[in-house]
Amino acid sequence: MALIMMRSVATTRRGFFKLKRSSNGIRAFSSLLTSPPSKAVFYERHGPPDAVTRVIEMEGVEVKEKDVCVKMMAAPINPSDINRIEGVYPVRPPLPAVGGYEGVGEVLSVGSAVKHLSPGDWVIPSPPSSGTWQTYIVKEESVWHKISKDSPIEYAATITVNPLTALRMLQDFVTLYSGDCIVQNGATSIVGQCIIQLARLRGIHSINIIRDRCCFTDLHLQSSSSYRVGSDEAKEMLKRLGADEVFTESQLEVKNIKGLLTNLPEPALGFNCVGGNSASLVLKFLRHGGTMVTYGGMSKKPITVSTSSFIFKDLSLRGFWLQKLMNSDKVNECRNLIDHLLCLAREGKLKYEMELVPFDDFHTALDKALGKLGSQPKQVLKF
Amino acid sequence: MALIMMRSVATTRRGFFKLKRSSNGIRAFSSLLTSPPSKAVFYERHGPPDAVTRVIEMEGVEVKEKDVCVKMMAAPINPSDINRIEGVYPVRPPLPAVGGYEGVGEVLSVGSAVKHLSPGDWVIPSPPSSGTWQTYIVKEESVWHKISKDSPIEYAATITVNPLTALRMLQDFVTLYSGDCIVQNGATSIVGQCIIQLARLRGIHSINIIRDRCCFTDLHLQSSSSYRVGSDEAKEMLKRLGADEVFTESQLEVKNIKGLLTNLPEPALGFNCVGGNSASLVLKFLRHGGTMVTYGGMSKKPITVSTSSFIFKDLSLRGFWLQKLMNSDKVNECRNLIDHLLCLAREGKLKYEMELVPFDDFHTALDKALGKLGSQPKQVLKF
Known part of the structure; x- marks a missing residue:
């Protein structure tokens, strides 16, 4: 050195x-x-x-x-x-x-x-x-x-980059009430885990999409059963945090995606940090007039949306960038939210x-x- | 019969x-x-x-x-x-x-x-x-x-289906002031022509994207020069209505699309009735924080958007459907707007x-x- x-x-x-x-x-x-x-x-x-x-x-x-x-x-x-x-x-x-x-x-x-x-x-x-x-x-x-x-x-x-992103995204785009529902992809990310927990604290249900994954790190050992085990572990982890539903992308290769939901209301708000097909799955879950917020692009693929999603389903697509938000007049508000999040972390209500x-x-x-x-x-x- | x-x-x-x-x-x-x-x-x-x-x-x-x-x-x-x-x-x-x-x-x-x-x-x-x-x-x-x-x-x-769509789209999404600018594709459509004229009446500039077209209906006669003539006629027509700039899609195959604009401000609002590449061109013109409203899909191709457009450029994508709007509590408001539009038509300020x-x-x-x-x-x- x-x-x-x-x-x-x-x-x-x-x-x-x-x-x-x-x-x-x-x-x-x-x-x-x-x-x-x-x-x-x-x-x-x-x-x-x-x-x-x-x-x-x-x-x-x-x-x-x-x-x-x-x-x-x-x-x-x-x-x-x-x-x-x-x-x-x-x-x-x-x-x-x-x-x-x-x-x-x-x-x-x-x-x-x-x-x-x-x-x-x-x-x-x-x-x-x-x-x-x-x-x-x-x-x-x-x-x-x-x-x-x-x-x-x-x-x-x-506490700032990931949990504050989750908290602000839950409050800045759509007014949600207890009993409402959100949908997200990339749910095992820290933002995703925070969204599940922060939503649950407000009585808001979550539908979570994860990629199909394997429990082995050696790629040569991957098989369909090992994929399932890896996905099952991720599902268990998210459910322990409060997730209502967790689906792998391959589970959502069905015609009637909403038929998979039994007692949950159609979500008005969705979060996308993946792009590509995974973003399309979030859009499919959204209810008429719903909003999808993009905050990441892990797949490095763009988001593709049909014309009818905008005209007849009235979907709105937005983006979120914490850095821009915090450089605005919202700094003090954000500091209060950070204190709140740290309080939750101390109480064990926010974990990752x-x-x-x-x-x-x-x-x-x-x-x-x-x-x-x-x-x-x-x-x-x-x- | x-x-x-x-x-x-x-x-x-x-x-x-x-x-x-x-x-x-x-x-x-x-x-x-x-x-x-x-x-x-x-x-x-x-x-x-x-x-x-x-x-x-x-x-x-x-x-x-x-x-x-x-x-x-x-x-x-x-x-x-x-x-x-x-x-x-x-x-x-x-x-x-x-x-x-x-x-x-x-x-x-x-x-x-x-x-x-x-x-x-x-x-x-x-x-x-x-x-x-x-x-x-x-x-x-x-x-x-x-x-x-x-x-x-x-x-x-x-007067309702096309001109009222144009009028509402100009007022329902972004607050525009005299001197501001909008961008649209499918500009030769009747909605597009109405947008140009209604914007101009409010002192709002318009950037218009049209498809490359030919003046001959016999496809065998098409050549690059005949394409240009057909496009030139369409440009002339739109400029007579008050368009500030009219580009064919092929003219926009440049790296710095905004370099084509000299004195116009970057548009905060865009309209898309085409989809595919033509929608991407509208997005490219939009300023940071801008909104694109989709009201048609003439190309039958979806809209593709990069993750960074949402996160770092803070673009919003929305949709407009007149039928849904008019079946809301906005009926009386819409009837007043129709009277206004008919008045403009009588005065020769709205033509198609x-x-x-x-x-x-x-x-x-x-x-x-x-x-x-x-x-x-x-x-x-x-x-």
Whole structure:
């Protein structure tokens, strides 16, 4: 691990490499307060994350009067983090950059003008912001949202990108009442699991579509019976979370898809994070006048819709992007929702599987997040 | 032409064949007022309209106290009328039925309880209702909307299905202001022509997409230059109506579609009546957060949308169906809009090409409407 002294980017990269050095290596200015050196996942160009990222040590930076220095405790590897490093995400930090977008940390020191945070407080960046994959971050007070210190750190680290997406999607598009029903594909994703639990807490039923899957990671061993076992396990898991119905895509290869529902009302709201045929299945379940919200495209296939779905079935198709929402006037509202979600997590009412991994094992965690080692739980770096 | 006496359906088919006869051919009841016999386009089964329809004479029917007997003056052949006869339209009258859905007529006689209509008034069925392709219709007073007698009958006959669709689509989805812009495909359709003119009256610009077309009807003569001439004529026609920009689909086979627009703002609203690639072109023009409304599917191809269009471009896709809207609590509002549209037609501010054809030439008009004789103006039956 090299100790990096950033010169060329010193004035453009606030927070990470703020410390300016003169050409002879002597500090051009000094400050009363400086952050400790930070170990960080750093990349200078876009590309495959396992090829372009490296863990480096960066010098400490000045903590200005409105700044807060946070010692990071945990931060997840989300798919959107990977897309940002690959350069395929529409909004991404300028290069060079430190990876990561959400996480949780403890306040180490504060600038003289900081009013509402003190050393020892637990905070998350809210809205999430780039550079959480490092041991120390310095950012302005306004970036940080103080949270309860009895939150499990893996939930505190991951509460925004996935659970808040689930919560907002359930409330922002269609007014749902107890007894209503939603339908979603990609139901085993963390957003999917959160949707099931958050819906159930409001008395809302869920119809869940999962891909046909196998219980073996060795592809050569796959057979129809092993597929069923893998799917059955996923179904069991979702039902334990509160899912009313779980179907594999192949189970839905029937003419009358709604005939599979016995006591559930037709859903007015659907969620799509897959695209392709899986999105069409969500549309088939929707009732007249229903809305499908797209928030992901795991299959990398587009969404295809018949003309009559729009004209005669009056379906609406929308999209959801948390990043845009949180950069609007909704920030404070979202912070209240995050407190609510953390409360649910503390009470055990919101659960999803995660693996806490030491930061030193970053590259193994990255490989797992990239899917190189088969299906794995969400990887959360522990600093 | 046979004089048809309807027995089996007498109690189910109000208006057309209401007159009940006993088995010995003697009237089972009599009334003070009876409509004249009606010449009608009649079909007993669904199928190709030129095969299943025939013009028959039907007996007069009783005009009850709340009924109005209307002598029809004109009624168009709309594509949806054809779909209803084919049996492919999702809502259609039970069989046997008389064709047609909109039109204009003159009140011939009224029942004793009719309050707001008198013989000589001009009326249109509003919302449109089935059976306008006949010389005399008897329906309850509430069905009829009285219109100004100085309206051109071909516009009065066609004012609802196409122009009202255009007007409502311009106002129901996105709030537009003078200087804003819309984009549409299928711009040479009557709805498309109305959108151009109604938008222009509000100071709203229009970007119009048309198919590449040829000026010759003989397919063997088509060449690239003749295509251009046909397209150029269509462009000229639309620009005379007030179109700002008109592109053929092949002109839009460029990487930077918005680079074609010089002074126009990016449209927030788009209209699609084609589907397939033509719908994708509308989506490409839309600005971030824009809405595309589908009201037709002329290409019979579905609409395909990328995941990123929903998530990162925040596009909304909706549908519009006039029939559903008019069967809601919006009927009176729609009648006011129809009066407004007829006023525009009288002032020459709303124009589209039509061919008035004698009812006796129904089957020729139908062939033209079916596209058997090449591109033809809207066929309007004159009784």
